[in-house]
Amino acid sequence: MSRRAPALAADARPCPCGRPAAYASCCGRYHAGPLALQAPDPESLMRSRYSAFVLDERAYLLATWHPDTRPALIEPPEPGLQWLGLTVRRTGMTGPDRGLVDFVARSKLGGRAHRLEEVSDFVREDGRWYYVKALDDGT
Template sequence: MSRRAPAPLPDACPCGRPATYADCCGRYHHGPLALMAPDPESLMRSRYSAFVKDERAYLLATWYPSARPAVIEPPEPGLQWLGLDVKRAELQGPDHGLVEFVARSKLGGRAHRLHEISAFVREGGRWFYLRAQV
């Protein structure tokens, strides 16, 4: 007997957690918890959701100021985000963390996969994306 996967929630969060966007990453994009992801993994997931939802202002605001680009270009027409797989998330002290992830997308009929280990830093009580590790 085969078991079916549960049906996705209406307006499921793009980050893959079992919650609606409003109850998950949306609360970090807008509202009283804006910009206050509690840990590196939550920030990573909220940044992925920001790419999906084209929330460029959020992406810039959560990028560490000295490493932040001046602008983030709009997504290419037809870009589809297909999913996020967080491989590991670890704290490296109270104010530093790493998140390894794979983000999948599709553009022009071709599948793409971004595998990255991202560094995060906490400053002034807020977590920021710092850079991709080499």
């Protein structure tokens, strides 16, 4: 999605999403190349979006956000923000084209640790998965 993605795709470093794979064969394949924007399930999309936050791939984040809830833009990350890891607590399908992912994303900014805990709603339209929104009630 970005000018950096093709160079990163050749990178064998561990994927930021936490799966035991290189970035190029994990989330990188959804960020750029023939599988761009084609995550096969809600968990893979969630992980690829986390990696996009880590790598500041805002165009990918916008492209995988459902048009009904997508913001006009995503602000750049605050200077010094460090992403520390992603834990997927549970995933599930709530319908044939609907799923959820319950996760915790950890970060550090200005010496302070932060946790984002969310249950995210995903929908598949025309064969593509999109992030819709955070669910308020955890279901």
